[in-house]
Amino acid sequence: MKYLVHMDVNIPRDLPAEERSDLVAREKEYSQQLQREGKWPQIWRVVGQYANYSIFDVDSHDELHQLLQGLPLFPFIDIQVTPLAVHPSDVKA
């Protein structure tokens, strides 16, 4: 099952720099592990924003929820999820 996920990151400005760097580094490691596993096949930066659009490819809503909740930056991200279905005009389908 594929999902389009929009993440809008809002790390508090008063978070100590070291804590911020640690969170961002752990977020990157977590994300890259899921990318290698094929569960997070695409991630794109939104131009001019601390935000991304990502594609997740997982088995269920529950799995996606679990993965998103595991994001180190989860407390500081507004997340919107759009479930995707195959388009009938897709020549690859």
Ligand SMILES: O=C(O)CC1=CCC(=O)O1
């Ligand atoms: O920087 C972001 O958009 C938040 C994020 C998600 C995965 C990652 O490495 O950073």
